[in-house]
Amino acid sequence: MRPEYEKLVKDALAAKKRAYAPYSRFRVGAALLASNGKIYKGCNVEISTYALTICAERTAIFKAISEGDHHFKAIAVVSDDPGYTPPCGACRQVLMDLAGNIDFLMVNGKGKVKVLKMRELLPHAFGQKNLERTRKKSR
Numbered sequence: 001m002r003p004e005y006e007k008l009v010k011d012a013l014a015a016k017k018r019a020y021a022p023y024s025r026f027r028v029g030a031a032l033l034a035s036n037g038k039i040y041k042g043c044n045v046e047i048s049t050y051a052l053t054i055c056a057e058r059t060a061i062f063k064a065i066s067e068g069d070h071h072f073k074a075i076a077v078v079s080d081d082p083g084y085t086p087p088c089g090a091c092r093q094v095l096m097d098l099a100g101n102i103d104f105l106m107v108n109g110k111g112k113v114k115v116l117k118m119r120e121l122l123p124h125a126f127g128q129k130n131l132e133r134t135r136k137k138s139r
């Protein structure tokens with residue numbers, strides 16, 4: 001694995017320590033690598049009404065966007081699940097919209113890493129292009 005990805009996995013593990021998951025007890029950490037080399041960490045933050053909970057991946061990317069970064073290479077995600085932790089549907093859409101076809105690194109309990117492209121996780125994604133096409137038509 002690329003050395004920059006090894007660091008990303010370590011940062012995702014560190015981010016998991018900050019997980020706030022008193023309801024599910026499912027702790028998740030994410031680390032997002034921007035094209036300029038910066039890493040944005042994120043964890044899941046749960047809310048008592050459940051639905052307002054935010055996943056680790058979205059915490060990381062919203063942090064990055066709010067700091068002015070818009071170009072990304074990869075995101076690593078870890079949890080205490082012995083298997084791999086795939087992103088939920090909402091995170092797939094958000095990552096595809098805001099980061100595009102980046103590498104998604106899933107880490108299992110043994111530290112084995114599986115890398116998938118976002119397009120593999122969300123084929124046939126809806127996106128800005130769909131909105132633009134209808135705008136052109138109605139002009």
Ligand code: THU
Nearest residue numbers: 024026028044055056086087088
């Ligand atoms: N969760 C994440 O943070 N990322 C994922 O990829 C899967 C699920 C969180 C949301 C919730 O706090 C808990 O895991 C259980 O669903």
